[in-house]
Amino acid sequence: MSAFDRTEFELRTTRAQGLMAEQDLAALLLTTEPEVRYFTGFLTRFWESPTRPWFVIVPASGKPVAVIPSIGAALMAQTWIDDIRTWSAPDLTDDGVTLLSETLGELVPDGARVGCPDGHETHLRMPLADHARVKAQIGRRRIVGDAGILRTLRMVKSDAEVARIEAACQTAGRAFARVPEIARAGTPLDEVFRKFQMLCLEEGADWVPYLAGAADQHGYDDVISPASDRPLSQGDVLMLDTGMVRDGYFCDFDRNWTVGPASQAVATAHATLVEASDAAFDLARPGVTAADLFHAMNRILTLGGAGTDAGRLGHGLGMSLTEWPSLIPSDHTVLQPGMVLTLEPGIAVGDKIMVHEENILITPTGARFLSPRSAPEIPHL
DSSP states (O other), X not given: OOOOOXXXXXXXXXXXXXHHHHTTOSEEEEOSHHHHHHHHOOOOGGXXXXXXXXXEEEESSSOOEEEEEXXXXXXXXXXXXXXXXXXXXXXXXXXXXXXXXXXXXXXXXXXXXXXXXXXXXXXXXXXXXXXXXHHHHSTTOEEEEOXXXXXXXHHBOOHHHHHHHHHHHHHHHHHHHTGGXXXXXXXXXXXXXXXXXXXXXXXXXXXXXXXXXXXXXXXXXXXXSOOOSOBOOTTEEEEEEEEEEETTEEOOEEEEEESSSOOHHHHHHHHHHHHXXXXXXXXXXXXXXXXXXXXXXXXXXXXTSOBOOOSOSEEEOSSSSSEEEEOSTTOOOBOOTTBEEEEOOEEEEXXXXXXXXXXXXXXXXXXXXXXXXXXXXXOBO
């Protein structure tokens, strides 16, 4: 893993503290992996275990403070954080509650407010009972929402973050280019899934936490089911959608192939999907909204009633597979330079569907592809 320069974290913390002052927040309390990593650089797969809670406090001034299980102390000490307070976890009677409460009591004035992310796409990664105990132990201090501060910060990526996302996209692109090595008529779909993950790792992925896909005649029924052992056959459309990680950042895009020559309906559907994503790409620039990108794609997809009910046509991307904003009619988030988005149109093909996805960066003058741009012609195996 290549670490960010310390100045990256200093800048993130300074920006957060400026927003905290505007919202009259004396600290931020963070409990999830991307929030903790955003301010510390603490990168580990150990979050897969739900046993231990982890906490980082961003005070009104100064560096963040880590309140973590002792098993993570050595790794946290490799980051820029130097105030690391630990307890032996798991503790079935006091799993960090007293230590966290005491730390908040030290860093936060009595009667002041502590912000905790509470909006859409957030969650609290600690037992609800322990959260109630902390609130009871911190006196007149109050835990409230963070007024969207974390969302605001994470939506706009630094150049260093963009470089990592682009590296992940390039890695996945090389793996996608090798799919003809592993997929052909007669190959079971679950074998394609396993071997594609191997390709991602061979090409430089650190891990592949997300792989979805499907294969069926002239399209597919959904894009979230586990792979079956059904062999690929002539006339199938194969789709693979990967969220692989490189240096802590995701890519998230898919590609389609046909087994044998494409039918006219499938070829037209794929070209329409690419046309829709290209329309959003051409529109994407600072000042345009997430909803505008939705409508740009939806106008093309719904000609003749051919759209799908996927819920959204794209989303933010970064330290998490999906981030704010959502490309839906009601999301009027204004695009800014540094935002990384997916464009994810879907279309009906008879009683089946097809989807297509690209990853783009919003620049001061427009958009730039981070994923290798797909041609309108669907490739065949």
